[in-house]
Amino acid sequence: MRMLLVEDNDELAETILDRLRSEGHSVDREANGDEANDLLRFSSFDIVLLDINLPGRSGYEVLRSMRSRGDATPVIVLTARSEIDDRVVGLDAGADDYMVKPFDFRELSARCRVLGGG
Structure with a gap:
């Protein structure tokens, strides 16, 4: 499965990249919301794994931009924001799933398989 990880925390990003790549996935990474948004245009x-608190453009803005362009790529929001209101905002912005950090990698992998078709 070809994935995009949008995460500005280098340590967490490396851990996620290592895990997903060890499962055979091809994973690109962006650490900035503006750069991720530009990449997603072309x-x-x-599947996209998207943090919310990013430099440049927020994850919510990236997600809204994707959906306004008609991009239906499945998106899993990965964030420390755990309040119900935050989850509702994320899902209303077009997220397909919402996971709160810290999360279990087995669960992340399972959700990626379900949404990404692999």
Whole structure:
């Protein structure tokens, strides 16, 4: 599965990249919301793993931009924001799923398989 990870925390991003790549996935990474938004305009992925608190453009803005362009790529929001209101905002912005950090990688992998088709 081809994935895009949008995460500005280098340590967490490396851990996620290592885990997903060890499962055989091709994973690109962006750490900035503006750069992720630009990449998503011209590249396609099977799934996007999207943090919310990013430099440049927030994850919510990236997600809204994707959906306004008609990009239906499945998106899993990965964030420390755990309040119900935050989850509702994320889902209303077009997220397909919402996971709160810290999360279990087995669960992340399972959700990626369900949404990304692999």
